[in-house]
Amino acid sequence: xxxxxxxxxxxxxxxxxxxxxxxxxxxxxxxxxxxxxxxxxxxxxxxxxxxxxxxxxxxxxxxxxxxxxxxxxxxxxxxxxxxxxxxxxxxxxxxxxxxxxxxxxxxxxxxxxxxxxxxxxxxxxxxxxxxxxxxxxxxxxxxxxxxxxxxxxxxxxxxxxxxxxxxxxxxxxxxxxxxxxxxxxxxxxxxxxxxxxxxxxxxxxxxxxxxxxxxxxxxxxxxxxxxxxxxxxxxxxxxxxxxxxxxxxxxxxxxxxxxxxxxx
Numbered sequence: 001x002x003x004x005x006x007x008x009x010x011x012x013x014x015x016x017x018x019x020x021x022x023x024x025x026x027x028x029x030x031x032x033x034x035x036x037x038x039x040x041x042x043x044x045x046x047x048x049x050x051x052x053x054x055x056x057x058x059x060x061x062x063x064x065x066x067x068x069x070x071x072x073x074x075x076x077x078x079x080x081x082x083x084x085x086x087x088x089x090x091x092x093x094x095x096x097x098x099x100x101x102x103x104x105x106x107x108x109x110x111x112x113x114x115x116x117x118x119x120x121x122x123x124x125x126x127x128x129x130x131x132x133x134x135x136x137x138x139x140x141x142x143x144x145x146x147x148x149x150x151x152x153x154x155x156x157x158x159x160x161x162x163x164x165x166x167x168x169x170x171x172x173x174x175x176x177x178x179x180x181x182x183x184x185x186x187x188x189x190x191x192x193x194x195x196x197x198x199x200x201x202x203x204x205x206x207x208x209x210x211x212x213x214x215x216x217x218x219x220x221x222x223x224x225x226x227x228x229x230x231x232x233x234x235x236x237x238x239x240x241x242x243x244x245x246x247x248x249x250x251x252x253x254x255x256x257x258x259x260x261x262x263x264x
Contacts, residue, residue, distance in 0.1 A: 047111055049076055049139060050077045054115065055082070058167060059085065060082040063118065064116075070252070079107070085170065086168025086170065094128040098128050110137060111137065113139055114140050115140075117143050117144065119144070119146060121143075139256070143195070144242050145224060150182045150223065152175075152223075154172060187227040188226050194229050194230055196226055198216065199236070200214040200237075201217075201238055203238065217238050233251055233261045233263065
């Protein structure tokens with residue numbers, strides 16, 4: 001029966017039904033807008049900061065729609081696009097796809113460039129910053145449920161054909177071993193402030209029994225932490241739904257605005 005459990009529960013790699021306890025969000029102010037001269041005679045106009053939101057493995061931009069909507073209402077210009085997370089290796093995503101996307105959306109012209117990521121999206125940003133100097137306008141980064149030290153679930157399932165089918169070329173690289181990609185990324189660069197949000201609730205007892213300590217069903221709380229991070233907060237939510245919950249989104253806004261979470 002133990003051998004069958006991973007096969008039975010593999011679809012939960014794509015979706016989880018665990019919610020989180022909702023708390024009232026903290027009131028937030030609109031983000032700062034930079035004044036710039038217009039081309040028609042020197043009149044000042046307000047230019048919003050850009051926030052790039054990156055979904056996780058096997059997802060699409062739809063999974064970040066609520067994040068994007070909240071940030072747009074807050075006055076940011078949001079870039080929320082799908083990327084081939086299962087078919088394009090992480091190195092190409094970080095060194096080719098992401099720079100091309102930033103150029104396409106004029107991110108270099110924004111007063112500040114921020115990122116909000118979910119799961120593997122955080123690994124894409126870390127790899128991008130490891131392999132190049134940070135852009136001059138780089139602002140703040142919020143990582144939601146990032147496998148910064150990999151996931152024990154990957155360690156257990158990496159040889160399973162169904163796991164490979166669901167997670168493509170990148171899934172097996174997100175384990176906890178010394179040969180995993182997260183283990184090769186090192187500490188966070190001091191050039192940018194990063195806040196990490198972790199979940200500590202799971203409805204998947206098999207996956208959770210493989211993970212050390214509290215977890216969200218795919219990533220452990222300890223595995224989400226990052227050397228050099230500016231702040232850390234956890235919520236009683238599962239991996240998939242962290243990025244949809246109102247208390248989490250309020251903390252995303254707080255960190256982009258203040259460089260710290262609004263701890264209760």
